[in-house]
Amino acid sequence: MTPASPDPAPVASLGSLPAASPAAANLPSLRGHNAALVLDLLRAAGGAGASRPELAEATGLTPQAVSKITARLREAGLVAQAGRRPSTGGKPRTLWRLVRDARHAVGLHLDRDEITSVLVDLPGGVVAAHRAPFDLGAPREAVLDAAAGAVRALPAGAGRGRPLGVGVACPGPLDHRTGVLRRVTGFPHWDGHPLREALSRRLGLPVALDKDTNAAALGLALRGGQGDGGASFAYLHLGTGLGAGLVLEGALYRGTRTGAGEFGHQVVLLDGPECGCGDRGCLEALCLAAVARGDAAEAARVLGTGAAGLAGLLDIDRVVLGGRTVLADPEAYSAGVQRVLAARAARTDGRAVPVSVAPGGVRLVARGAAHLVLAPLFGRLEPGTRPQGPGRGGAGGGPGGDPGKAGPPPADSG
Amino acid sequence: MTPASPDPAPVASLGSLPAASPAAANLPSLRGHNAALVLDLLRAAGGAGASRPELAEATGLTPQAVSKITARLREAGLVAQAGRRPSTGGKPRTLWRLVRDARHAVGLHLDRDEITSVLVDLPGGVVAAHRAPFDLGAPREAVLDAAAGAVRALPAGAGRGRPLGVGVACPGPLDHRTGVLRRVTGFPHWDGHPLREALSRRLGLPVALDKDTNAAALGLALRGGQGDGGASFAYLHLGTGLGAGLVLEGALYRGTRTGAGEFGHQVVLLDGPECGCGDRGCLEALCLAAVARGDAAEAARVLGTGAAGLAGLLDIDRVVLGGRTVLADPEAYSAGVQRVLAARAARTDGRAVPVSVAPGGVRLVARGAAHLVLAPLFGRLEPGTRPQGPGRGGAGGGPGGDPGKAGPPPADSG
DNA sequence: CCACTTTGGCAACAGCGTTTCCGAAGCGCA
C-alpha cells in the first residue's frame, strides 16, 4: 500500500484516482489476516484455550490451514499448547492458548490531574501499574517528562524484552491518525502539538494516541469476554465532561478525524440553559447541573435520554457507563439510565438495551490505551502507529500486519 | 466458509467459539476482493475511465497484478477498453471502463401510497423507470401482485439477460438479514412477514430487502461522485416521518438488526410535547408540528439541531436532506439546517459540515434499492442476498464474491 | 533516424489455503 503521499495535490487534473477505501490484499496480507483472526479467537477463549477443529469452524478455514497457522504462531512464540479436551471417542483435541509473556504493551492515561500507566501482557492482563498526580496544564516539557517517567516507572524487565509500544489516551479533541493534539478543552497551549511524535522520540518506542473515551471503549471491546465479536456498544463517560466511545459491529469507530463520540453536546432541551460550548440545552450542561445539585437521579435520567437516542440511532447492543461521577454512585446511574432505556423498549419492540457500569475502575482508560498497541495484533485495529526510534523498524507489511512473522520480541539491550 | 448452521445451539457448553467477526480469507476470496476493488475504482472513475497504472497506484497492487485482474474482468465482459490517455513521453496508457450493459439490477421502492421501480445498469444509471399508485396497507397478496407487476413493467429485454436481482426498499422497521418485515408503522399486518422470500419466489430472482432510508443512503454513497471512498455522511429523510440513513467511512451502517438510523425519536426537548411513539419531545414530533404549522424555518432549525448532534457524535463529513417535505421547499430546509451547523462549527474548529439536498427526486430510493443488488459486485456491501429460484444458483464464493468469475449474464430464456 | 521513456505482456516464482492420504491416539466392546 502506498503511504499517504506528502505531496499536497499531485496535479489532480488527470489520472488521479482516489485511494481505494479498503486496501488491496496480497498473499502476505492474507496470511496476516488469518493469523490475526486465529490470535483473536484464542484471545477471546482466554485461559480455557481453543482447539484446532474449533478454530477451523469459527474461522471457516480448513483444519489443515489452521494447523499451519498455529504452527507458525507457535514458532513465533505467540501461542502454546494448553492441555487437551476430553476425548469424544477419538483422539483428544489439543488446546492452544496465547503465551502470556510473548508480548507486552504500555498504556498511558494522561488525565487532567492524574497520570496512570500500566504494563499489560499479550492476553491483555495488567502486569504492573503506576499512578501519580499530574497536571496536564503544565508546560509541555514538564508533561513530557512526567509521561516518560510514568512509563519508565513500570518494571521494564518483568516480561522479557521491550514492550511493543505505548498507547496514550488523553482528553480530546485530537487526531489519532497524525498523533497531534487539538485544542484540549481548558488547555489551549496543546493545540497543534505532535504529542505522539514527541513521546515516541523521547521513549524510543512506537506510540499510538487516542481519546480517553475511545481507549476505554476499545479496552471494553477486547475484554476477555466471549461472543461479543460483532457486537455494538457505547461507553458513556461522565466525569468533568460527558463523552462517549463507540464500538460498532466489533470495531472502534473514531470517525475520519477522531471526532466521533462527541456525545455531551447533543441538544436535549431546545433553547435550554447555556452550555460551556456556547450552545443551549446540551446533554452535558443539563447532566452536570444535576450533578452539581446533587440530584443523581435527574442526571441519570438526562443521561439515559441521551443513551436512548443513541441506542436507536446506532442499533446499540448495550450501554456501559463510566467516569468518576458515575463511579461515585454507580447504582443510581445504572438504574436511572436503565429505566429510560426500558421505557423506550416498552414503546418499541420490547427488548431493553442492557446497562452496566464499566469494570476496571481507575485503570480502565490506561488499560484500553495499551490495547491501542495490542489490538492490531488481533486484527482489531489498523496499525496506525508509525514505529519510531529503535526497536521494530518500519518493515511493517500489508493491512493487518503479520503477527506470525513478527519474530521473537526484541531483546532488551539496556 | 461454513454457512450459518440451522441448528439452534450445538451443545454450547464446551468447544463453542464465537464465529469470527470478520471471516477468514482464502485465495478465491482474495481474488474476489481485489477484483471488486478494481471494479469499484472503475465505477468511481465513470465514463472517463482509468488506466492500469492508476489502478495500481490506487489499490497498492503491482501493475502486473492489475493487468491480470483487468484481463479477467474483460473476459467476464464486465470491463472494456475506452481509448487511451495522451502520452507523457512513452507508450500511452490504455483506459478501462465498466461495460454499461454487462449487468442490470432492479430497484423497487414500496412507499405508503406509491410504488416505483427502476432498471439500472452496471455503472448505476437508470435505464428505465415505472411509477404507479399503491397501497402498502392493502392485503398481502395484492401488495405482492403490485410489486411483481412493477418489476415486470420494466423492459426486461432492454439490457440483454435477466437482471442480477431485485433490491426492495420500504419503510422500516425490518430485518435486512432475514428479509422479514417488522411492525411497519401504521401497517401491523406486515409484522413478521418474510417479504424477501415471498417476492423472490414470485419473481424467480434474488431479492435484497432494506429500509428506504438505508437504500437512499447507499445510492448516494455510490453516486458517480469521486473521492468519497471513505467519507461519512448522513441522509436525513423528512416525509411523513423522520429517519436517517448512515454511511460511515464509506460503508452503509445498518446496525446489527437494521435498526440504525432511528433519527426521529431522539429527544431534543425534555418533557416536551408528546410524540406518536409515546415519548416526549422527539425530534420528529417537533419537526412535523412545525411543518404542520407551515413554519418551515422552525422545522429546519429543529432538524438542524438533530443534524448537529449527529455530526458531532459520528464525525460526519456532510449532511444530505431528502424526503417529500424537504423537496417541497428545498432552499428553506437546506439553509435552515446549514445555519445550525455553521453555528456549531463556529463554536468548535470552525469547519462547517456542508449540507445539500439529495438529487434524484422521486427515484432516489428506488435507485438506491437497485444498489442493494449491485453494491456487492463492487465490494461495497456484503452479499446478504440469498439467491432463490432460477437464475444464479447458490454457488456463491467467499466473502466479497468474485465478479470476475461470475461469467456472462444468464441468457433470457423467456 | 535514434535515444529515451513508458506501458504492458510472458514466464518463472514464492507462498497461500486446499485436497488427499495416512499414521497417531484415544474409546468401547468382545
Place this chain on the structure above:
DNA sequence: TGCGCTTCGGAAACGCTGTTGCCAAAGTGG
C-alpha cells in the same frame, strides 16, 4: 487384552494468488 471405530493432525502434492524479472511495443523528442 485385542480389535474395530472415531477423531485428530501431519506430510505431500496441488491450484492459484500476487510478485519479480525480463523484454517487446509504442509513443516522444532531439
